[in-house]
Amino acid sequence: MGLNYAKRMDNIKASEIRELLKLTEKPEVISFAGGLPAPELFPVEEMKKISVEVLDEQGTKALQYGPTEGYKPLREQITKRMAKVGVDAKVENILVISGSQQGLDFSGKIFVNPGDVVLCESPSYLGAINAFKAYEPKFIEVPTDEHGMVMEDLEEILKNNDNVKFVYVIPDFQNPSGRTWSEERRKRIVELANQYNIAIIEDNPYGELRYEGEFLPAIKHYDTEGRVIFLGTFSKIFCPGLRLGWVCAEEGVLNKYILAKQGSDLQASTISQMQVARFMEDYDIEAHIEKLRSVYKKRKDLMINTMKEEFPAEVKFTNPEGGLFTWVILPEHINARELAVKALEKNVAFVPGGSFFPNGGNENTFRLNYSNMSEEKIVEGIKRLGKAIKDMM
Amino acid sequence: MGLNYAKRMDNIKASEIRELLKLTEKPEVISFAGGLPAPELFPVEEMKKISVEVLDEQGTKALQYGPTEGYKPLREQITKRMAKVGVDAKVENILVISGSQQGLDFSGKIFVNPGDVVLCESPSYLGAINAFKAYEPKFIEVPTDEHGMVMEDLEEILKNNDNVKFVYVIPDFQNPSGRTWSEERRKRIVELANQYNIAIIEDNPYGELRYEGEFLPAIKHYDTEGRVIFLGTFSKIFCPGLRLGWVCAEEGVLNKYILAKQGSDLQASTISQMQVARFMEDYDIEAHIEKLRSVYKKRKDLMINTMKEEFPAEVKFTNPEGGLFTWVILPEHINARELAVKALEKNVAFVPGGSFFPNGGNENTFRLNYSNMSEEKIVEGIKRLGKAIKDMM
Numbered sequence: 001m002g003l004n005y006a007k008r009m010d011n012i013k014a015s016e017i018r019e020l021l022k023l024t025e026k027p028e029v030i031s032f033a034g035g036l037p038a039p040e041l042f043p044v045e046e047m048k049k050i051s052v053e054v055l056d057e058q059g060t061k062a063l064q065y066g067p068t069e070g071y072k073p074l075r076e077q078i079t080k081r082m083a084k085v086g087v088d089a090k091v092e093n094i095l096v097i098s099g100s101q102q103g104l105d106f107s108g109k110i111f112v113n114p115g116d117v118v119l120c121e122s123p124s125y126l127g128a129i130n131a132f133k134a135y136e137p138k139f140i141e142v143p144t145d146e147h148g149m150v151m152e153d154l155e156e157i158l159k160n161n162d163n164v165k166f167v168y169v170i171p172d173f174q175n176p177s178g179r180t181w182s183e184e185r186r187k188r189i190v191e192l193a194n195q196y197n198i199a200i201i202e203d204n205p206y207g208e209l210r211y212e213g214e215f216l217p218a219i220k221h222y223d224t225e226g227r228v229i230f231l232g233t234f235s236k237i238f239c240p241g242l243r244l245g246w247v248c249a250e251e252g253v254l255n256k257y258i259l260a261k262q263g264s265d266l267q268a269s270t271i272s273q274m275q276v277a278r279f280m281e282d283y284d285i286e287a288h289i290e291k292l293r294s295v296y297k298k299r300k301d302l303m304i305n306t307m308k309e310e311f312p313a314e315v316k317f318t319n320p321e322g323g324l325f326t327w328v329i330l331p332e333h334i335n336a337r338e339l340a341v342k343a344l345e346k347n348v349a350f351v352p353g354g355s356f357f358p359n360g361g362n363e364n365t366f367r368l369n370y371s372n373m374s375e376e377k378i379v380e381g382i383k384r385l386g387k388a389i390k391d392m393m
Numbered sequence: 394m395g396l397n398y399a400k401r402m403d404n405i406k407a408s409e410i411r412e413l414l415k416l417t418e419k420p421e422v423i424s425f426a427g428g429l430p431a432p433e434l435f436p437v438e439e440m441k442k443i444s445v446e447v448l449d450e451q452g453t454k455a456l457q458y459g460p461t462e463g464y465k466p467l468r469e470q471i472t473k474r475m476a477k478v479g480v481d482a483k484v485e486n487i488l489v490i491s492g493s494q495q496g497l498d499f500s501g502k503i504f505v506n507p508g509d510v511v512l513c514e515s516p517s518y519l520g521a522i523n524a525f526k527a528y529e530p531k532f533i534e535v536p537t538d539e540h541g542m543v544m545e546d547l548e549e550i551l552k553n554n555d556n557v558k559f560v561y562v563i564p565d566f567q568n569p570s571g572r573t574w575s576e577e578r579r580k581r582i583v584e585l586a587n588q589y590n591i592a593i594i595e596d597n598p599y600g601e602l603r604y605e606g607e608f609l610p611a612i613k614h615y616d617t618e619g620r621v622i623f624l625g626t627f628s629k630i631f632c633p634g635l636r637l638g639w640v641c642a643e644e645g646v647l648n649k650y651i652l653a654k655q656g657s658d659l660q661a662s663t664i665s666q667m668q669v670a671r672f673m674e675d676y677d678i679e680a681h682i683e684k685l686r687s688v689y690k691k692r693k694d695l696m697i698n699t700m701k702e703e704f705p706a707e708v709k710f711t712n713p714e715g716g717l718f719t720w721v722i723l724p725e726h727i728n729a730r731e732l733a734v735k736a737l738e739k740n741v742a743f744v745p746g747g748s749f750f751p752n753g754g755n756e757n758t759f760r761l762n763y764s765n766m767s768e769e770k771i772v773e774g775i776k777r778l779g780k781a782i783k784d785m786m
Contacts, residue, residue, distance in 0.1 A: 044456065113400050197397070239456035259405045264657070265492050269634065271634050
């Protein structure tokens with residue numbers, strides 16, 4: 001006899017990205033699959049210096065249990081990051097978590113009864129979809145265009161569904177589409193959340209990685225009733241291996257996240273929190289982010305320009321103003337999962353787009369990452385991919 | 394209008410321990426409340442050396458995303474820890490998690506539908522109770538005596554309840570009672586789990602901290618059908634600030650935990666995993682654990698001996714053979730929550746026992762920790778506590 005698992009486990013499948021990443025570990029594979037930052041830009045020397053300083057000065061504290069809310073000096077530093085995206089937050093509004101992925105799991109846990117409706121952009125981040133699925137929601141995908149989620153469609157859905165708990169959005173350089181919301185829609189979604197009494201989960205891992213166009217404040221900036229829960233992370237502006245992110249929310253709402261954190265894993269790593277706080281106190285993180293921006297912009301431009309040259313004219317793709325991804329739409333008769341197999345034969349990897357739609361379909365789409373490969377590999381990989389596409393036309 | 398939370402959030406309350414810990418941060422408080430290891434025994438100098446080496450040799454890998462399952466050399470080291478408790482595990486049986494608390498949350502997530510029955514020792518670890526509550530189980534407490542859970546009572550409960558998903562146990566130096574299961578009961582619980590088709594969640598944070606008596610293998614050692622899920626942690630044998638623990642289970646079962654990990658926070662900290670693996674490769678962790686044992690044993694003996702002198706004869710308590718806690722039973726008319734208030738006036742803190750019973754009651758009990766205070770403070774604190782108890786007799 002096998003063990004009896006909970007019903008929710010029927011919904012939980014392995015993330016296609018993480019399974020793919022395993023296949024792409026071979027050094028000969030040019031991988032546009034993950035959302036990995038460029039490791040050559042990690043501040044390794046600074047981390048060495050900081051690690052020693054933290055242990056020298058506060059070693060026993062760094063290795064001991066700490067408060068669930070997080071290390072206070074790090075929470076203070078995070079309020080400065082929030083100011084950068086136009087949000088006036090206090091320490092009391094910040095909970096440190098183990099990467100922003102954990103904030104997605106907590107959002108499901110805190111808000112979703114089985115059968116409740118969760119709204120998201122179509123397409124949406126598949127890690128979020130997988131996290132929410134554990135709480136057995138019904139997903140309704142809201143149509144998007146080049147300016148983000150279409151507010152008329154959102155309103156129509158809210159009018160016709162009375163058990164919507166929250167709308168999950170990535171307004172800046174969305175994963176997977178690379179699209180950015182207009183200011184008008186950022187304001188409008190808050191009005192609709194107020195009117196229909198729902199929460200907004202604003203996932204913002206890439207907001208500080210803008211390469212062109214004008215800065216726009218986070219949706220949380222426009223929040224009037226404490227309905228916007230902002231998720232941030234150090235994974236893309238510092239490094240992901242430490243697993244540190246944060247929730248920024250009104251105190252009453254944040255308290256639910258703190259309770260979830262307490263039950264889930266007590267607290268984030270004390271020593272890692274102290275290291276990141278120290279980095280931001282002693283070094284110029286703005287200069288570090290500026291360096292990331294300039295490298296990633298070059299890679300992005302190079303990928304887009306090579307795609308223009310190497311992909312057939314019928315293939316459409318976005319030209320993002322920031323972030324890590326471009327989104328490709330193939331002619332309808334080409335299946336991106338089949339393309340992925342052919343591309344892997346040529347040692348090129350990407351993530352087929354179907355997994356980014358919680359209700360399926362759209363198998364003629366895929367996502368490309370440009371942050372993790374060198375310029376040389378980007379050109380070579382896109383050329384091979386172009387050939388693979390042409391073979392299927 | 395406030396936000397609508399999920400029904401499960403009605404069950405989730407702040408952990409009394411962690412709230413208490415905040416009050417006890419004042420340096421004048423002698424705290425027997427937390428389950429904190431002795432920070433003066435943390436290997437701070439070794440950690441400094443290791444941190445630099447890991448970053449020097451594999452800096453970009455240490456700061457990058459890694460596999461959900463965990464860092465392979467650490468998983469290999471963990472199989473050696475499993476051998477120490479009598480379990481023959483392979484790397485494929487090990488998932489690295491963010492402290493064993495996360496394994497409790499995952500166990501709830503993986504097994505429990507609302508209304509399913511979870512069995513536990515009476516009393517049981519309150520952090521586990523809180524983690525499971527998020528999944529809305531019905532708790533049935535199984536009576537315990539000085540040899541652990543009473544198997545006749547367990548069998549009776551299994552006979553009369555057909556929706557039991559798992560039994561949660563801490564067989565070594567239990568939190569909070571300090572009690573250890575006999576070998577006979579370790580074997581018997583596996584037979585009962587096989588017969589009634591349930592899982593056993595074996596939580597084993599203190600197994601290697603035995604100060605006296607004879608070594609007994611983990612329950613997982615007797616597992617014949619892959620029903621025992623073993624949770625281990627580096628928090629008590631190394632340091633808790635890194636937040637690293639593990640799940641050891643049969644591959645099919647472990648796969649569910651890997652899926653839960655992927656959705657919850659992708660992976661444990663890459664750099665911390667590399668550091669702990671390195672510590673175990675380069676240093677003698679057995680010698681480190683031996684040092685912990687000798688210090689904790691002295692503190693435990695001193696606390697027990699002082700209690701014998703300072704507590705009224707009507708007060709009963711356990712004399713554990715290992716671990717971090719002793720359990721105190723007051724005369725029935727004395728309420729330990731009231732005693733906690735009086736003790737805090739004398740700057741002594743402990744955790745009242747009521748929270749360790751998922752179905753309430755037993756307010757005449759409390760838990761004392763002896764690992765985190767110096768010998769001087771243990772004597773002084775127990776004297777003050779003895780006075781507070783006498784004042785209420």
